[in-house]
Amino acid sequence: MPILTAHDIxxxxxxxxxxxxxxxEVEKGGVLAVIGPSGSGKSTLLRCITQLETVDRGDIAIxxxxxxRTGKDGKAVYSDRAVCNRIALHVGLVFQNxxxxxxxxxxxxxxxxxxxxxxxxxxxxxxxxxxxxxxxxLSDKADAYPCRLSGGQQQRVSIxxxxxxxxxxxxxxxxxxxxxxxxTGEILKVIRGLAAERMTMVVVTHEMAFARDVADxxxxxxxxxxxxxxxxxxxxxxTQSERTKAFLSRFHEN
Amino acid sequence: xxxxVLLSQMLGATLMTLRIFFVTLAFSLPLGLLxxxxxxxxxxxxxxxxxxxxxxxxxxxxxLQLLFIFYGFKPIFGIQLDRVxxxxxxxxxxxxxxxxxxxxxxxxxxxxxxREAAKVLGFTRRQTFFxxxxxxxxxxxxxxxxxxxxxxxxxTSLAQVIGVVELLKITSDWVSSAVSMIPFAVAGVFYLVxxxxxxxxFTAAEKHYSxxx
Ligand SMILES: Nc1ncnc2c1ncn2[C@@H]1O[C@H](COP(=O)(O)OP(=O)(O)OP(=O)(O)O)[C@@H](O)[C@H]1O
Ligand SMILES: [Mg+2]
Numbered sequence: 001m002p003i004l005t006a007h008d009i010x011x012x013x014x015x016x017x018x019x020x021x022x023x024x025e026v027e028k029g030g031v032l033a034v035i036g037p038s039g040s041g042k043s044t045l046l047r048c049i050t051q052l053e054t055v056d057r058g059d060i061a062i063x064x065x066x067x068x069r070t071g072k073d074g075k076a077v078y079s080d081r082a083v084c085n086r087i088a089l090h091v092g093l094v095f096q097n098x099x100x101x102x103x104x105x106x107x108x109x110x111x112x113x114x115x116x117x118x119x120x121x122x123x124x125x126x127x128x129x130x131x132x133x134x135x136x137x138l139s140d141k142a143d144a145y146p147c148r149l150s151g152g153q154q155q156r157v158s159i160x161x162x163x164x165x166x167x168x169x170x171x172x173x174x175x176x177x178x179x180x181x182x183x184t185g186e187i188l189k190v191i192r193g194l195a196a197e198r199m200t201m202v203v204v205t206h207e208m209a210f211a212r213d214v215a216d217x218x219x220x221x222x223x224x225x226x227x228x229x230x231x232x233x234x235x236x237x238x239t240q241s242e243r244t245k246a247f248l249s250r251f252h253e254n
Numbered sequence: 255x256x257x258x259v260l261l262s263q264m265l266g267a268t269l270m271t272l273r274i275f276f277v278t279l280a281f282s283l284p285l286g287l288l289x290x291x292x293x294x295x296x297x298x299x300x301x302x303x304x305x306x307x308x309x310x311x312x313x314x315x316x317x318l319q320l321l322f323i324f325y326g327f328k329p330i331f332g333i334q335l336d337r338v339x340x341x342x343x344x345x346x347x348x349x350x351x352x353x354x355x356x357x358x359x360x361x362x363x364x365x366x367x368x369r370e371a372a373k374v375l376g377f378t379r380r381q382t383f384f385x386x387x388x389x390x391x392x393x394x395x396x397x398x399x400x401x402x403x404x405x406x407x408x409x410t411s412l413a414q415v416i417g418v419v420e421l422l423k424i425t426s427d428w429v430s431s432a433v434s435m436i437p438f439a440v441a442g443v444f445y446l447v448x449x450x451x452x453x454x455x456f457t458a459a460e461k462h463y464s465x466x467x
Contacts, residue, residue, distance in 0.1 A: 051373070052370050103393070147467035
């Protein structure tokens with residue numbers, strides 16, 4: 001059973017249609033890479049699935065529960081609040097610019113939601129946060145404040161923060177784009193590690209080499225539609241559409 | 255001029271000044287936060303009256319508001335307000351409007367990503383506001399707040415227009431009866447000391463919040 005199915009998603013901002021019927025599916029343990037030029041709607045798609053935006057039309061189901069479906073009048077019908085909130089707990093999102101809480105220590109950034117959303121005790125939350133920090137190689141930074149960390153360290157904290165909620169699927173919106181080139185490697189390594197543990201993930205990325213060897217499916221989006229999708233060998237090795245070829249060729253050059 | 259009587263009367267009146275100061279803060283800060291939230295909702299039935307209230311409070315003299323509340327309460331509500339509660343009510347209503355605008359600016363200054371991160375983690379809107387947004391707002395609004403607090407210390411002297419005997423009222427009574435400028439100088443020192451204390455508190459608060467950028 002797929003963990004995520006999104007079918008025929010439409011989304012407009014002030015009359016301009018940004019998503020024009022997007023359908024994606026992610027199996028448990030799968031890693032989907034979403035690539036495409038700037039403005040093609042990749043972030044918007046992630047934001048619709050993570051409930052930061054509402055869709056105009058389309059169906060989304062996560063872990064077998066329906067978030068939204070298309071009603072008879074062709075408009076989106078969202079499930080009631082309780083269901084939406086429950087579904088929200090299945091998903092995690094890692095932002096391009098981290099969005100850590102600057103007034104909390106690293107540890108508290110990670111424990112705050114498990115404690116106050118999931119109702120864990122402080123001890124439970126801190127114990128699992130320390131495990132995650134160890135995994136992120138940040139054990140010595142538990143008491144530091146985010147402003148004292150490098151971008152790569154901040155992004156690893158934000159991944160730990162998302163993982164602390166035990167999501168069934170984790171979304172990444174260009175997790176390395178705000179980092180200096182020499183810091184992207186440490187984040188990609190973490191995501192590779194999660195893939196090896198069979199974490200279900202959807203990663204929007206401009207790192208083609210990374211998409212190629214970590215993802216088991218690649219989606220190429222342009223102008224709000226999916227132009228091409230398939231296993232990485234096919235999308236990168238045996239590219240069908242001219243649009244995709246043109247996009248990928250820009251990466252081969254440099 | 256009997257200096258010990260002068261000083262003890264001025265100290266007594268300073269208690270009234272401090273009372274107005276603290277009562278105003280105790281009520282106008284929470285009210286201001288509420289007004290700020292009302293000002294930011296898109297619900298017109300809330301937003302419009304709140305904007306009108308802020309306009310009235312900031313657009314008319316505080317002295318007029320004091321007079322209006324003290325003399326206008328009886329004809330409108332049929333009860334005579336005492337002088338001090340009337341003064342406090344006027345200060346609370348007036349300062350809440352100013353505080354609301356400061357809170358509003360502070361809340362608007364928190365990056366949208368903070369709310370989004372909180373939402374994705376499953377925090378309710380209430381939790382997001384009180385755990386994530388408000389603590390960060392406090393740090394950002396300390397400088398404009400300290401200005402308002404200092405102004406409030408001085409504004410308390412306006413309460414004398416409705417017969418409240420506060421520091422400046424006692425002082426000017428002494429000046430006219432004793433024909434001496436010394437009470438004015440003493441009052442100036444009193445206000446300075448109070449505002450030096452306010453400034454110290456804000457410096458300490460800013461230092462406390464300097465643990466993060
Ligand atoms: N809140 C919004 N209001 C109006 N327009 C928006 C909004 N969010 C996105 N858009 C528009 O939607 C289009 C798609 O944006 P989106 O951020 O999803 O693209 P993207 O593929 O993530 O691009 P990038 O690679 O630059 O991150 C853009 O034209 C953008 O200007
Ligand atoms: Mg984007």
